[in-house]
Amino acid sequence: MELKPGLRLKSAVCDTEVVVVRPAPGDVALECGGQPMVAATAAKPEGLSLSPDHSGGTQMGKRYADDALGLEVLCVKPGAGSLSVGGEVLGLKDAKKLPASD
């Protein structure tokens, strides 16, 4: 699937939902819980289960990135699965927090 900015995806095996913040070029298979994610508007595929190797969970409001690909997604609904591309778990990225309101 081509991961365009703003594209919303959901996990096939848990409650996780993400939005693509920074796209990666070409076709990228983003997985959650070890299974390919699907468009948020699509039906959830049946018969898939959460892989124990990818069950670290996602946290609401956290950004996950694959620096090699340039891909970055924002978790907008948390779930039990963890995010990966080709089995490689995505790293957590911190916001460069502004020290005050503005």
Add this chain to the structure above:
Amino acid sequence: MQTTLLLDMAADAAPDRLAVGAAADGLTFDEMRNRARAGAAWLAGFGGETVVFVGLNSPALPIAVFAAGLLGHPFAPLNYRLSDTDLNKLLARTSPSVAIVDDDIVGRLQPTAGVAVVARSAFDAACLDPTHREAELPYVDPDIGVLLFTSGTTGEPKAAILRHRNLTSYVISTVEFLASDEDEAALVSVPAYHIAGISAVLTGVYGGRRTVHLPTFTPEGWVELAAAEKVTHAMLVPTMLGRILDILEARGESLPALRALSYGGGRMPQPVIERAMRLLPQVAFVNAYGLTETSSTIAMLGPDDHREAMSSTDEAVRKRLGSVGRPLPSLEVEIRGPGGEVLPPNRSGEIYVRGEQVSGEYAHKKAIQDDGWFATNDGGWMDEDGYLFVEGRLDDVIVRGGENISPGEIEDVLRTHSKVTDVAVLGVPHDDWGEQVAAVVVTSEPVSTDELASLVKGQLRSTKTPELWVFREALPYNETGKLLRRQLRAELSAPQAAA
């Protein structure tokens, strides 16, 4: 990514946390979402393609921002301080639209084709109406989030376009989701039609910080509300800060709950920030520099920078108190010369910026280059350590108390006087206003400044009336006939203008 998703996330994760209003009776994030949905369902019945907002700060502002997003329409806040003529002119430019207007401003508006005017009280009521609260909203995927009318150099306001992706990019790259403590409260006193007013709505929601609105700024009102609501964070323009310090000093008020103050939107006089740091030693000060076209902040002088500069004996470090700090890590800044070449440190040129939060775009005109670089039209330079010093608008717009004033229209009025043969209007540094309006006039016969001042006041508003008048035999021009404003500015900034 849509700005409404930011509210959805906060309302899903912290439905019962206070989003806006007083600690005693504020609205929760869940209720804010419910009202925004109801407001969107109700506004849909009026048609239009833009949601206009003309009013003071109140909880209706964030609700209207998100209602517009849920409808899929751009949100366009207008400056209610404009003259009736200018306000009506701007309103007409938003057609087809629906305008949410403060009840006491409705009477100033003329019937305008394609613009449905609704009173804010009616909007507030609709947000509580069970019929609208239960309405199903169709799926939308809007592109443009906010239209902000900037005061352009020609005097005719330009509509800056901020897309949802610019705004959300700024928010998620600078604010940690729900990272605010539950006892934090941000006092917002900048108006809705200022980019800082819009970004405060979005960053407040995403960070999970309660927002307290001051409907209209007075230094007394600000201090009283800050104390009553135990405000922890606030954003001010430099002019406001100076006036607040006067009140704090007079009343012996120390605002113990206050933790952080950010300021921006104009030149901060060094004596004012130094005084602020002495009067409010517990407060972390942040200077945020940004533009409408960049979805707010692009560079920041943080609390540690402030303290380091204040206590340093190194002149270069101390000077940083007059800088806007370093660019945000999520974007790039360059200083370029007139030929477009990138300049080394300590060389003055035009400030360029590139990053995802940068829209650099106006209705009917794209000001951003194909490679993503946006020319800010601000002059400035960077020191060896990357601290950015802003010198002011290259096109000589005067920034008085956070208000942008175009010299051209004031000059035009003065030129209408029969005895005025030449005139230059420019901003000179002023400790309270950042800049004040100065007029350098060449006349054929003596004319009193009162006469000239009342001429300007009669045709423009009082903030545009020059406060400093200088009479000259002639104005300085270069060989190509270009007025040397910089030279005049330097001459007027010398001692006689400091009084």
